[in-house]
Amino acid sequence: MGSCHVLHFSPTGGVLKAATALARGMAEARGCELEFWDLTRRQMMPPVFADGDVALLAGPVFGGRMPALMGERLRDTVQTGGKPVPAAVLAVYGNRAYEDALLELADWAGAGCGFRVLAGVTALAEHSMCRSVAAGRPDAADEAQLEDFGRKIAAKMQQPHAEVPGLPGNRPYRQWTPMPVTPVTTGVCIACGRCVMRCPTGAITIGKPEEIDPARCILCMRCVSICPVQARSLPEAAQKAIAQKLAPVAQVHRQNELFL
Ligand SMILES: Cc1cc2nc3c(=O)[nH]c(=O)nc-3n(C[C@H](O)[C@H](O)[C@H](O)COP(=O)(O)O)c2cc1C
Ligand code: SF4
């Protein structure tokens, strides 16, 4: 019966891992197929929604918000065409806080794209700027819990008069400005071009991978995480500042949450 469309923005894979577990539960309970749509791609075919389809929109928390680029890509490529497709939203964060991100994603999905948002989930993943924070998450226990959340969401989507849930967060959303830095490249770079191809914004110069346009870089950490020879990192001062900021939450074991 229909498809479960997973619309994800996952620069370093944490969002995708959590979204896959949640969607697996949804799809299993509905007996439907999964279809994945990668919003980090610079060009993406727009999904077409049929009767009986449902959706999961999943993104990472950046500064207590969702990445603005994800909002632009949703606005430009994803519309339900007047069908009130039932949807869940998922905000994945690195153990600090998610603040207004889940609410912002729900607003994009509902008022922006036309989905009927019936559930919200927040989940933990390794902090992509400091991978020792929430290391290994989502782990097997997280994945099992997210699958269970998915089954509960699917059951709610079956109810004809299901109500839209209240979600945590505030409007206007909190202000956030990213650190004014870009990743740096060392001499071990083998010029394989992987980072150039897969940068969500095209910020890295073709043929000169050490050159990053600071106006286009959203500091998503994709290039750092996919480099096969670990030639990229955040500047050392930025790494230190982030580790210091995250130190108070580094040992806390936060829980995934379901809002139905
Ligand atoms: C620029 C940036 C800002 C972030 N801000 C937050 C934050 O405000 N709160 C938090 O808990 N995690 C924060 N994180 C961590 C990410 O939300 C987390 O690692 C997430 O899993 C990243 O998704 P990905 O693995 O799919 O790339 C931030 C990461 C980046 C790169
Ligand atoms: S992915 Fe790494 S090795 Fe390949 S071009 Fe980029 S920085 Fe160089």
Ligand code: SF4
């Ligand atoms: S250059 Fe910036 S935007 Fe591009 S992949 Fe690297 S961190 Fe992300």
